[in-house]
Amino acid sequence: MDVLLLLVRLVLAGVFGLAAVTKLADLPGSRTAMRDFGIPERYAGPAGLALPLVEFAVAILLLPQATAWWAVLLGLGLILTFIVGIGYTLSQGRTPDCHCFGQVYSEPVGKSTLVRNAIFAALAGLLVVQGPDGQGASVVGWLGDLSTAEGILLVVGLLVLAGIAGIGWLLVQLMQQNGRLLLRVEALEGARGPESVPAQPAAPETGLAIGTPARAFSLASTDGETVTLQKLQEGGRCVLLVFTDVNCGPCTSLMPEIGRWQQEHGNALTIALISRGSVEANVSKQREHGLANVLMQRDREVSQAYESIPTPSAVLVRPDGTIGSRAALGAQAIRSLIAQATTRSLPMAPAAANSHRAAATRPPSKVGEPAPAIEFPDLTGDQVNLEVFRGERTLLLFWNPGCGFCKRMQDDLRAWEENRPADAPQLLVISNGTVEASAEIGLRAPVLRDQGFATGRAFGAGGTPSAVLIDAEGKIASEVAVGTPAVLELAGRTSETAGQTR
Numbered sequence: 458m459d460v461l462l463l464l465v466r467l468v469l470a471g472v473f474g475l476a477a478v479t480k481l482a483d484l485p486g487s488r489t490a491m492r493d494f495g496i497p498e499r500y501a502g503p504a505g506l507a508l509p510l511v512e513f514a515v516a517i518l519l520l521p522q523a524t525a526w527w528a529v530l531l532g533l534g535l536i537l538t539f540i541v542g543i544g545y546t547l548s549q550g551r552t553p554d555c556h557c558f559g560q561v562y563s564e565p566v567g568k569s570t571l572v573r574n575a576i577f578a579a580l581a582g583l584l585v586v587q588g589p590d591g592q593g594a595s596v597v598g599w600l601g602d603l604s605t606a607e608g609i610l611l612v613v614g615l616l617v618l619a620g621i622a623g624i625g626w627l628l629v630q631l632m633q634q635n636g637r638l639l640l641r642v643e644a645l646e647g648a649r650g651p652e653s654v655p656a657q658p659a660a661p662e663t664g665l666a667i668g669t670p671a672r673a674f675s676l677a678s679t680d681g682e683t684v685t686l687q688k689l690q691e692g693g694r695c696v697l698l699v700f701t702d703v704n705c706g707p708c709t710s711l712m713p714e715i716g717r718w719q720q721e722h723g724n725a726l727t728i729a730l731i732s733r734g735s736v737e738a739n740v741s742k743q744r745e746h747g748l749a750n751v752l753m754q755r756d757r758e759v760s761q762a763y764e765s766i767p768t769p770s771a772v773l774v775r776p777d778g779t780i781g782s783r784a785a786l787g788a789q790a791i792r793s794l795i796a797q798a799t800t801r802s803l804p805m806a807p808a809a810a811n812s813h814r815a816a817a818t819r820p821p822s823k824v825g826e827p828a829p830a831i832e833f834p835d836l837t838g839d840q841v842n843l844e845v846f847r848g849e850r851t852l853l854l855f856w857n858p859g860c861g862f863c864k865r866m867q868d869d870l871r872a873w874e875e876n877r878p879a880d881a882p883q884l885l886v887i888s889n890g891t892v893e894a895s896a897e898i899g900l901r902a903p904v905l906r907d908q909g910f911a912t913g914r915a916f917g918a919g920g921t922p923s924a925v926l927i928d929a930e931g932k933i934a935s936e937v938a939v940g941t942p943a944v945l946e947l948a949g950r951t952s953e954t955a956g957q958t959r
Contacts, residue, residue: 465768474516479589480509523864525592533581664784703734850882858890
């Protein structure tokens with residue numbers, strides 16, 4: 458019996474030790490798991506670090522007889538806490554990744570997770586009922602009592618286990634290397650263009666059927682703004698929903714392209730990322746790649762509603778609120794969907810093809826229309842109305858301090874402001890960042906704060922940086938210019954050119 462209890466202690470010590478080491482090797486994932494299980498964002502980081510440290514302490518204290526009972530009490534408390542937390546999460550209809558053993562083994566929680574933890578709880582309970590003095594043989598004492606033959610068998614067994622562990626480690630490394638090679642091959646195929654990629658067998662159709670109503674949602678952006686599907690559809694554009702995860706390697710490799718697509722196709726297509734992971738990690742990716750419209754789902758509630766679970770994947774929503782494509786799974790499929798969406802070659806539901814043809818065309822020009830009324834606080838908190846600028850041509854610049862393209866444009870704007878052409882319009886910056894972030898733009902021009910991007914959408918802007926020209930009479934005098942070259946070209950127009958309409 459003493460040997461059996463010792464083996465139970467060693468098994469639990471191994472489980473807690475492996476869980477601790479793998480979590481410490483992936484602290485961002487541990488923090489994300491804490492947040493996904495309902496821990497407030499401000500506490501998710503400390504909790505994600507504290508848990509593996511406690512698990513490591515339990516693993517170490519399980520080995521000596523003197524501390525084993527106290528360690529198993531603490532371990533049983535952790536396991537029961539896991540069971541209660543997982544059970545509550547499942548009762549809410551959520552299935553976040555357990556992150557039980559870091560990146561070595563992590564899967565959405567389910568009944569199997571509860572069963573596994575129940576088995577560990579039973580083993581810990583067996584030790585608890587034995588009391589402080591009934592924790593089995595001493596690790597050192599048990600080894601000393603072994604005969605020569607038993608000692609040889611033990612050494613052989615340990616070598617076999619070490620060999621199995623080594624093979625497992627090599628398999629993991631090979632799988633990771635294979636994944637990296639696949640990403641490189643995919644990137645090369647994308648660079649060669651779709652015409653040079655060999656034809657592949659047709660993949661089974663997934664996601665919602667074309668022509669069915671899109672699923673409504675309401676999510677928080679990385680700026681804290683509440684964004685709905687209806688808000689994304691403002692301006693009469695198609696909306697491309699891209700489902701990503703901050704810990705997904707293929708998603709990360711695709712993000713530079715997503716940022717470029719948002720810049721190049723912002724006038725015709727609104728691209729929104731439906732992402733998972735911590736807000737901090739997503740903000741870091743957003744700033745690195747100049748992304749806009751990054752929305753946070755707590756678990757997979759939106760991707761499940763669209764029947765598009767894998768990441769990365771994407772689906773197109775038409776201006777009339779119906780599904781415009783089956784789910785595109787993987788980077789290459791998303792690239793193909795972008796190409797179709799921007800060339801207007803998407804399939805339509807047969808019954809809806811004629812009635813929705815007009816909705817799929819480019820939004821009508823707003824040039825010559827009165828500019829929408831806007832009134833927002835400046836950096837000092839004073840409310841400023843666009844009417845203040847009546848009588849002089851005004852360039853409205855839509856800005857996001859977290860947008861990488863905006864940051865790269867700052868020096869050009871400052872140089873333009875230092876050597877502003879005589880006939881150039883006055884500049885008014887509309888920023889959706891905080892006061893501190895908006896002040897870092899470093900321009901003499903007034904900066905108004907519109908954290909909901911309502912002004913940009915009212916003028917037909919789909920991303921940042923973008924701009925539109927208002928004439929002296931308060932009418933829209935240009936189409937929306939998207940990207941640094943187009944904005945600077947609009948800022949440098951002569952008064953005669955600026956006044957022309959189509």
